Amino acid sequence: MAELVVEHLKIRLGGIEILKDVSLELNRGEITALLGPSGSGKTTLLRSVAGLEQPYDGRILVGGKPVFDGAKSLNVPTEARGLGFVFQSYALWPNRTVEANVAYALKLRGVAASEQATRVAKTLDSLGLGKLGHRYPHELSGGQQQRVAIARSLVYQPTVVLLDEPLSNLDAKLREEARAFLKELIMRENLAALMVTHDQAEALAVANKILLLNGGYVEQAGTPEEMYGAPKTLFTAEFMGSNNRLNGTIKTVSGQRAALDVAGTAFDGMARCGDKPGGAEGSGVIRLEAVHLVEGAGANRMQFELVTSMFLGSHWEHVFRGHGLNVRAHHRGALQPGQHWLEFPAEQLWIF
Amino acid sequence: MPIGIMRRLVLAIMGLMILAPIGIMVYQSFLDAPFFDANAKFSLWAYRFVLAEPDFWKALTTTALLAVGMTAIAVPLGALLAFLITRTDMPGRSWVEPLLLVPIFLSPLVLAFGYVVSMGPVGFITVWWKSAFGSEFWNIYSFSALILIAGLTHAPHVYLYASSALRALPGDLEEAARMTGATPRRVASDVSIPMIRPALAFSGVLIFFLGFEVFGLPLILGDPQGLLVLSTYLYKLTNKLGVPSYQLMAVVVMVILLIALPLVLLQRILLRTAQRYVSVRGKAVRTNLVRLGQWRWPAFGLIAIWFIGTVLIPMMGLILRSFVSSWGLGINLFDVLTLDNYVELFDDTEVVHAIINTVLIATVGGALSVGCYVLIALAQHRWRSGWTRISDYLVMLPRAMPGVVAGLAIFWIFLFVTPLTPLRTTLFAVWIAYTLVWLAYGLRLVQSSLLQVAPELEEAARVVGAKEGRAMRDITLPLIKNGMVAAWMLIVLIFVREYSTAVYLLGPGTEVIGSLVVSRWGGGAVDLVTALSCVNVVLITVGLLVAIRSGVKLHG
Ligand SMILES: Nc1ncnc2c1ncn2[C@@H]1O[C@H](COP(=O)(O)OP(=O)(O)O)[C@@H](O)[C@H]1O
Ligand SMILES: [Mg+2]
Numbered sequence: 063m064a065e066l067v068v069e070h071l072k073i074r075l076g077g078i079e080i081l082k083d084v085s086l087e088l089n090r091g092e093i094t095a096l097l098g099p100s101g102s103g104k105t106t107l108l109r110s111v112a113g114l115e116q117p118y119d120g121r122i123l124v125g126g127k128p129v130f131d132g133a134k135s136l137n138v139p140t141e142a143r144g145l146g147f148v149f150q151s152y153a154l155w156p157n158r159t160v161e162a163n164v165a166y167a168l169k170l171r172g173v174a175a176s177e178q179a180t181r182v183a184k185t186l187d188s189l190g191l192g193k194l195g196h197r198y199p200h201e202l203s204g205g206q207q208q209r210v211a212i213a214r215s216l217v218y219q220p221t222v223v224l225l226d227e228p229l230s231n232l233d234a235k236l237r238e239e240a241r242a243f244l245k246e247l248i249m250r251e252n253l254a255a256l257m258v259t260h261d262q263a264e265a266l267a268v269a270n271k272i273l274l275l276n277g278g279y280v281e282q283a284g285t286p287e288e289m290y291g292a293p294k295t296l297f298t299a300e301f302m303g304s305n306n307r308l309n310g311t312i313k314t315v316s317g318q319r320a321a322l323d324v325a326g327t328a329f330d331g332m333a334r335c336g337d338k339p340g341g342a343e344g345s346g347v348i349r350l351e352a353v354h355l356v357e358g359a360g361a362n363r364m365q366f367e368l369v370t371s372m373f374l375g376s377h378w379e380h381v382f383r384g385h386g387l388n389v390r391a392h393h394r395g396a397l398q399p400g401q402h403w404l405e406f407p408a409e410q411l412w413i414f
Numbered sequence: 415m416p417i418g419i420m421r422r423l424v425l426a427i428m429g430l431m432i433l434a435p436i437g438i439m440v441y442q443s444f445l446d447a448p449f450f451d452a453n454a455k456f457s458l459w460a461y462r463f464v465l466a467e468p469d470f471w472k473a474l475t476t477t478a479l480l481a482v483g484m485t486a487i488a489v490p491l492g493a494l495l496a497f498l499i500t501r502t503d504m505p506g507r508s509w510v511e512p513l514l515l516v517p518i519f520l521s522p523l524v525l526a527f528g529y530v531v532s533m534g535p536v537g538f539i540t541v542w543w544k545s546a547f548g549s550e551f552w553n554i555y556s557f558s559a560l561i562l563i564a565g566l567t568h569a570p571h572v573y574l575y576a577s578s579a580l581r582a583l584p585g586d587l588e589e590a591a592r593m594t595g596a597t598p599r600r601v602a603s604d605v606s607i608p609m610i611r612p613a614l615a616f617s618g619v620l621i622f623f624l625g626f627e628v629f630g631l632p633l634i635l636g637d638p639q640g641l642l643v644l645s646t647y648l649y650k651l652t653n654k655l656g657v658p659s660y661q662l663m664a665v666v667v668m669v670i671l672l673i674a675l676p677l678v679l680l681q682r683i684l685l686r687t688a689q690r691y692v693s694v695r696g697k698a699v700r701t702n703l704v705r706l707g708q709w710r711w712p713a714f715g716l717i718a719i720w721f722i723g724t725v726l727i728p729m730m731g732l733i734l735r736s737f738v739s740s741w742g743l744g745i746n747l748f749d750v751l752t753l754d755n756y757v758e759l760f761d762d763t764e765v766v767h768a769i770i771n772t773v774l775i776a777t778v779g780g781a782l783s784v785g786c787y788v789l790i791a792l793a794q795h796r797w798r799s800g801w802t803r804i805s806d807y808l809v810m811l812p813r814a815m816p817g818v819v820a821g822l823a824i825f826w827i828f829l830f831v832t833p834l835t836p837l838r839t840t841l842f843a844v845w846i847a848y849t850l851v852w853l854a855y856g857l858r859l860v861q862s863s864l865l866q867v868a869p870e871l872e873e874a875a876r877v878v879g880a881k882e883g884r885a886m887r888d889i890t891l892p893l894i895k896n897g898m899v900a901a902w903m904l905i906v907l908i909f910v911r912e913y914s915t916a917v918y919l920l921g922p923g924t925e926v927i928g929s930l931v932v933s934r935w936g937g938g939a940v941d942l943v944t945a946l947s948c949v950n951v952v953l954i955t956v957g958l959l960v961a962i963r964s965g966v967k968l969h970g
Contacts, residue, residue, distance in 0.1 A: 114873050140876040147877040153870035157892050166888070167878035214878065 063126050065090050065254035066111070066222045071120035072132070073103075073110055080106045081117070082278035086256075090221060093248055093255045095265035097301070098275035104258040105150070107275070108224045111256065112147050113140035124222055141170075146215030146223035146253075150230060152207050154199040160186070160210050161195040167218040185217045189247075205236050212244075216251065223248070225257040229264060241268050262302050266290060274298055294334065296414040299347045306353060306389050308346035308406070312338050312413065320413040322346050325385035329362050331411035345414050350379065352410035353391035356403045363405045368397055417883040424793035425805045431850060432808050435815075435823030438830055439671075443664035448657075449830060460661035470666070473647035480561055480632070480643055481625025487565025488621045492572020493614055495717060499573075500580040501606070503703045504713045514717075515574070515968060516725050517567045519954055521911040521928065523630030524947045525567055527935065528728025529554055530634060531735040531944060536742045538731050544743065555639045564631055566724045568624060572617040579613035579688065580606070602704075612688035619684055623677040626670065627816040629914040634935065644670055645818050649917070660826070667819050674814035682810065729951070736944040755945035765946060768925035772953070775845055775926060776909035783849040783909075784902045787856040788894075791864055792886055796872070813854040817914030820851045825918045839923045847915045856905055863897025864890070903961040904968070910953050927953075 064087035073081045080103045088094050096104045109115040110130075111122055119132035124145065129138040155163055161182055168178045186192055189209045199207055208228060215223055228244065229237045245268050248255045259265050265272050266286045274281040274289065274297075282289060282298045293299035300307075310324035312335060320333035322344050331346055338344065356363060366382035366389055373396075380397055382389045382404065391404060438449070443461070447454040464470050498504045499511055517525065532539050533554045543550045553559060583606060591601045629645040637646060648666045651659060706713055735741065738750040759765050794802045812820060824847040828838035837843055849856075867890055875885035913928025920929040927950045931943045961968065 112873075112877055114876070139881070140873070141879045141881055144879070145877065147874070149870045149874060151868065151870055153868065153874040155871060155874070155889060155893075166875070166880075170879040170884070214874070218878065 064088055065125060066256065067121070067123040068107075068111065069121040069123075071107070071110060071117050071122065073106060073115060073117040075106065075115065079278060081110070084120075084275070084278075084280055086273055086280070086283070088222065088254045088256055090254045091249060091252045092270045093245065093257055093268055094271045094273055095269035096256060096258045096273050096275065097262060097265045098260065098281075099301070100260055102275045103278060104260070104275055105226055108147075108226050108256065108258055112145055112224055113138065113143050144218070144220050146218075146220040148208075148211050148215050148223065148225040148228050150226040150228070150258075152199075152211040152231070154207060154210055154214070156199055158198075159195065160191065160197050160199070160202070160213075163199070163210060164214045164217050167214065171218060181217060185213045189213045204232050205240060208232065208240065212247070216253075220253075222254045222256070225255060227258050227260065229259070230261075237264075244268065266302075274301060276301075293412065296334075296345065296347065299334075299412055299414070304350045304390070305347050306350065306391075306406075308348075308387060308389075308411075310344060310346065312340055312342050312344035314340055319408070320344075322413050324364075325387070327364055327385075329406060329411060329413075330408040331362075331406075331413040332409065334412045334414045346406070346411050347414060348406050348411045350390050351392045352407060353389065354405045354407065355380075355391065355393050355397070356405045358403055360403075360405065362408055362411070363403050365401050365403050367401055368399050371397060417881070417886075420883065421793040421797055422801060424789050425801050428790050428793075428805060428853075429808055431846075432811050432853075434827055435820065435850070436671075436811055438826050439664050439667050439819075439823055442660050442826065443668045445661050445664075448660040449826070460665045464662055464665040464669075469642065470647065473642040473644050474669070476557070476636075476641060477626055477643040477645075479557075480564060480628070481622045483561035484564040484568055484625050484628075485618055485621045487562065488568040489572050489614060489618045491565070491720070492569040492617065493576045493610075495569060495573045495720070496576035496580055497602075498713050498717065500577050501704050502706050502710075502713065504706060504710055504717075506714060510717055510721075512962075513721060513725070514570055516570075518570045518574075519907055519911065519958055519968075520725075520729075521630065521913055521947075521950065521954075522567060522628065523634065523913050523928065523931065524732065524950060525563075525724075525728045526631050526634035527931070527943060527947050528730075528732035529563060531741075531940070532727050532731025538734060538741070539727065541741075541743055555635060555641075557636070557641055560632060560635050560641065563635065564625070564628060566720065567631075568621050569720070569724075571620060571624070572614070575613045575617040575620075575688070576610060579610040583609055612684065616681060616684040616688045619677060619681050623674060623681065626674055626677070629816065629818055630932075633932070645816055645914070648822075649818060663822065667822070670816060670819060671814055674816070675810070678810045678814045732944050732947055732951075735940065736948045739941070755941045758942065759945050759949070762942070764922075764925055764930065765942070767923075768927050768930040768946070769949060771841055771844075771925055772910060772927045772950070775841055775848065776906045776953075776957075779841070779845040779848065780905040780909050781902055782845065783852065783856060784860070784898055784905055786849055787853070787860045787901070788891075788898060790853075791857055791860040792890070794861075795864055795886070795890070796869065809854050809857055812850050815851065817851050817912065818917060821847050821915040821918040824850065838919075839921055841924060844916050844919050844924050844926060847919060848909055848912060851912075851915050852905065852908060855908075856901060859901035859904060860894070860897065863894040863901070866897070867893050899964070900961075900966040903957065903964065903966050907954060907957045907961065910950065910957060 066088040068084060068086045071081055071084045084107060086094065096107060098104050106115060110117050113129065116137060117130065117132060121128060121132065122130040124143060128136055129143050130136060158166070164182045164185060165178050168181060173181070182195070186195055189212060191206065191209050191213060194202065194206060199210065202210065208231070229240055232240055241264060257268065269286060271283065272286055272289045273283045276297055282294050289298065290302050293302060299305060308322070308324045308329065310322045313321040313323050313328065315333050315335060315338065318333055320331055320335060322329045322331060324346065329346055335344055364385065366384035369381045369383045371381070372379045377392050377394055378396060380391050380393055382391065382402065389404060442449050444456050444458070445454040446457040446459040495514060499507050499514070531537050533552065534540065540550050588601050588605055591605045596604060626644065628643065632641065632643045632646050633649065636642065642650065644666060648663055651663050651666060654662060736755050737752065738747065739752045739754060740750055794805060815823070824843060825838070828834045828843055871893065872885050872889055875889045876882070880888060911928070913932060916924070916926050916929035917932050920933060927946060931946055935943045
């Protein structure tokens, strides 16, 4: 059975329905990224799992044991749930040394002083904080503080850790190092981790599974490849990457495929529009890197005028205009001003 | 004990401590005799009696006039002082500011003594003026003098709120107005003043409310001419009918409460509005000072005159008087200089007790009071429940009780609840009264340091396995330690100064400096009163210096 199970969770805060029906499962050795726009309830979900907010309906099970059950009015208090929680602000106790911060959980559990010391030292060592035990939080860098916060949540060996945007307070360079470190640590300790982020690139990089929240529901859940490569909804498609959007009218839908009319040109694409009738408004969505520069006319091709170009280091991003559309495309090289043909491959063009 | 029960217990005790004194007042006001009289019956007699009493109506009008008058003086003056200090290039702004706050920490009673010995009919200044220019043009015992002195001494309260509002005004807001072509005067009237209007409105209501509370100034300055305000009228009522007329006093108290409570509520609403303005704007940024040009020194002169009139004249008079054996027309100062007044202080056992008791109640008692405030604040802390909301409103009740009233109510409680009666003649009674009177203030000090504790710090403790109560003890309390010490220092200062709360409790064993000087002044012991007042001022100064050295913010 999954280490953490959330079933049909519903929560209201200040009279507003924040989570309307959210379910998820989390296994050990797995990182699930909780993704969603700001205010979509990611933190609220995490806090509900930890028992810091009280849902009004649904169930939460940790290690197979229910800790919250709306139907049975069961609500195990936070301290008895035995979860690890890393706060977005780290929430290190400023008046305690690093050691004392980490040791507190053991002290609460009545662990003997000598064993406390060894376990704290071991945890700090494993996080590369060996020499910093006597410092106070304000004497540490942002990255070190983050590690102390992690150490504090792992020292009592919880199986489930909840991380609320653990990387958002680090600067860009440090963030990339920290996410590799975090992923390795969670795998090594065989933890079940639920990690909130609002950054899709971070979610793709770190997670085994992504859960996209929107409007109080799970918009889509799946592996990073599925979420990026096979979005089921327009929202997911738009959220998971940088896209072009071609607005037009749906001509036909047949099985996997659909045809979209954009400014008089017909485009073939992957049907994602359910049973929309022909003639309905539709949108074609395609990732920037899926748009190709080609020579001359053909199927799924259109001619555009180059407006501007931006050099991004490993490649260029070109911006085109034409037929009432703005289109961006990634390309290895620079381009001459003027008209260019672009192809929108049918396998990578989703029609919603 | 489960935390929920602890919270309820603490708040219930607090509720009892607040409601009992008020309850006994309400109860007594509906009796036709003191509550200890076996023949006392329920009746409206006392209300009818008091409301038919011309003296009562006179006291009520006098109080209202005093409140209006002192508000009209203190608000514009305080706002002007705040503007000069925070927004202009007036000389000496930095060292003038702490001096402005002095009257807040001095006892108004002591200032009143000072005015009498300086500017009274035979005060130092009056005598010197007479010998130089002939008869003086002022009368310290007149109603207009009372209003003027009350207004001048309360201006610092307005200054506090106005200056913090002005400081929070971002300079770029004013600069933006300048850029669009507004003159400095237009900037002040169109941008700056409207932004601090909520703070001014709040301090206006505060001063008006304090006008109904003042006791020391009218007692010393108004009484000799028979000028009574509600609080002194209440004090004089003690023996109106020859027997203790508790029922009449209770009715006067009810009138005071009925006026004060709405004002307290109004202050609460206005303070919220004022704070919303401040919090929206956040951190203050560098501001361009208004250049006063040729008005720099006149502005400084204005503040100097205010300071001389409000602090120097009464304090100098008080100090001088404490070092002379007698004073009057035709006496040479150097013939009468003496230390005897101070020596005699220590021969008077009552005085010695009063000094010891004052220090005790301020330091030890103050610490215990802060302990109570912390318990109450923690009981409410992060607890969304009806208990928290109700207790929040309950706290406003003692705020509406002037010190004299609270002292009287506590005195009655100790008489009424017979098992408590032996404690009435101990410092415990005085401590309870002080703690109750300053409950709202002390609680706000503690709550503001609790507000600084980020909720995640406590939640982090919960997550790693601490129960709610344990998290409070291990995480919250250590984090507000500095705030508690600061609150203690401020409470010490206040308890040293306090006088009105203790007057009804004065007796052997419960003497404090404040209540003793009131009673000795009534007996005409000017030598002793001025010396003892100076001792009080020295104690306050020491406390103030310690607080400033420890970096305590003097205004919460
Ligand atoms: N205590 C609260 N009372 C009322 N609304 C709240 C409370 N806490 C959060 N919210 C609201 O719930 C929504 C979700 O918040 P949150 O879970 O913090 O979002 P996220 O972490 O996804 O950005 C937001 O609109 C927020 O304003
Ligand atoms: Mg969040």
